[in-house]
Amino acid sequence: MTSPASLPYGRQLIEQDDIDAVVEVLRGEWLTGGPAVARFEDALSDATGAPHAVVCANGTAALHMAAAALGLGPGDRVIVPAVTFLATANAARYVGAEVVFADVDAETGLMTTETLSEALERAGRDGGRVRAVMPVHLNGQVADPQGIWRVASEAGLEVVDDCCHAVGTSFDTPQGVARVGEGRHARMSVFSFHPVKTVAMGEGGAVTTGDPVLAERLRLIRNHGMTRDPERFTQAGEAFDADGAANPWYYEMAEPGYNFRASDMQCALGASQMAKLDRFVATRRGLAARYDEKLAQFAPLVRPAGRVTGCEPAWHLYVVLIDFEALGLSRATVMRKLSQKGVGTQVHYLPVNRQPYYRARYGEIALPGADAYYARCLSLPLFAAMTEADVDRVVEAIAEICSP
Numbered sequence: 001m002t003s004p005a006s007l008p009y010g011r012q013l014i015e016q017d018d019i020d021a022v023v024e025v026l027r028g029e030w031l032t033g034g035p036a037v038a039r040f041e042d043a044l045s046d047a048t049g050a051p052h053a054v055v056c057a058n059g060t061a062a063l064h065m066a067a068a069a070l071g072l073g074p075g076d077r078v079i080v081p082a083v084t085f086l087a088t089a090n091a092a093r094y095v096g097a098e099v100v101f102a103d104v105d106a107e108t109g110l111m112t113t114e115t116l117s118e119a120l121e122r123a124g125r126d127g128g129r130v131r132a133v134m135p136v137h138l139n140g141q142v143a144d145p146q147g148i149w150r151v152a153s154e155a156g157l158e159v160v161d162d163c164c165h166a167v168g169t170s171f172d173t174p175q176g177v178a179r180v181g182e183g184r185h186a187r188m189s190v191f192s193f194h195p196v197k198t199v200a201m202g203e204g205g206a207v208t209t210g211d212p213v214l215a216e217r218l219r220l221i222r223n224h225g226m227t228r229d230p231e232r233f234t235q236a237g238e239a240f241d242a243d244g245a246a247n248p249w250y251y252e253m254a255e256p257g258y259n260f261r262a263s264d265m266q267c268a269l270g271a272s273q274m275a276k277l278d279r280f281v282a283t284r285r286g287l288a289a290r291y292d293e294k295l296a297q298f299a300p301l302v303r304p305a306g307r308v309t310g311c312e313p314a315w316h317l318y319v320v321l322i323d324f325e326a327l328g329l330s331r332a333t334v335m336r337k338l339s340q341k342g343v344g345t346q347v348h349y350l351p352v353n354r355q356p357y358y359r360a361r362y363g364e365i366a367l368p369g370a371d372a373y374y375a376r377c378l379s380l381p382l383f384a385a386m387t388e389a390d391v392d393r394v395v396e397a398i399a400e401i402c403s404p
Contacts, residue, residue: 007381007390008344010196010317013280014269021272025264032263040267041206043274047167048181050189050208052215055267056222059164059192061260062205063091063134066160066188069207069217072097076131079119079157081111081143082351082370084136088162089352091134100130101353101365106372107306107321109138113147115369120155132158137166137180139305139348140284140313145185146173159185164192167199168281168314180314183210188218193270196383198280198314201270204262225257280384281314288315290388291380294395298402301326305377317348321376327402331378334401341397346379 025036037055044053056062072078078092082101089099102111102119116133123130133152135143145161152159161180163169169180181189188211193204207218220227230246232254233239239250262270273280292304305319324331335345351370352358380394
């Protein structure tokens with residue numbers, strides 16, 4: 001008897017038009033630095049409502065670029081929620097700033113205004129200068145953009161929201177529906193287009209912003225700090241010929257940047273995928289609703305992670321909270337049993353403050369909300385190629401594990 005096909009926790013959906021878009025680039029003149037880059041940036045601006053989008057190599061590079069664009073450095077501190085991927089915290093360290101870990105809501109895994117305020121107070125007791133906060137829109141749900149913006153503004157902090165899980169998410173505000181990444185409640189917003197995300201580029205990331213000065217700075221940081229704009233040249237003797245025309249070979253670097261460019265191949269795939277964002281989001285929402293309905297029978301032993309009021313998530317992950325002690329099985333055992341039934345799972349995430357590097361640097365930090373969320377969370381399969389029958393199969397596998 002043939003075993004059922006494995007369902008990973010996440011996977012890209014690549015269709016023929018995506019392949020055709022990449023092949024067109026391969027047959028053209030530009031593999032990198034060409035017109036596909038601008039096409040993707042325009043598509044992301046349209047999708048988010050942000051005036052400026054700067055694409056780059058991956059989401060980690062995007063976070064690094066945002067930290068550098070703000071001029072963060074030694075002596076500065078950045079507040080980051082403990083439940084996130086490594087890159088959010090590491091971006092502060094890349095530029096020499098220190099990390100202050102904030103606790104999260106135990107049901108949603110999200111930073112709140114209360115946990116942000118507590119982290120600010122704790123940093124103040126330590127005598128640190130906090131410059132920025134990087135809230136994370138975990139799993140596709142927002143971390144109270146309006147409340148965090150208010151607290152940050154009162155404290156004089158910059159806000160860079162990590163939207164790597166949330167392209168396509170929207171939320172209610174008193175002024176109407178806002179889109180994640182449009183810039184109402186953050187100086188910059190960061191996205192990832194890794195294959196398990198809603199939109200895939202293979203690897204790829206971007207920063208959106210409403211600030212043209214920051215957008216220009218991001219573009220310089222992305223490309224070695226180089227400019228070929230004659231209006232920005234400072235060395236007239238090197239830059240211009242005797243007639244005052246710019247020398248065609250000339251460029252300047254005012255300060256070092258990085259090679260964080262995205263290729264035309266990546267951007268062609270990304271633009272093709274971005275055209276399907278609404279469909280992909282709708283599919284993921286439908287699958288999440290099916291999970292919610294089918295898993296209700298197992299509450300409170302197994303139940304969906306908490307929901308944010310007034311948020312329309314573009315679900316990146318479908319996370320359940322499991323009382324492993326009451327179940328009588330460890331999380332590792334549950335994951336192995338599900339794997340044997342062809343159901344892939346993952347844990348998002350071990351709180352970053354518990355990683356060896358950060359433990360050694362900052363010591364033990366009491367973050368009970370993060371610990372409680374981590375102790376119970378498990379990500380079930382969710383991707384745009386799934387069907388409701390696949391959801392039913394996952395739930396049946398859970399039922400077999402939960403039965404006495």
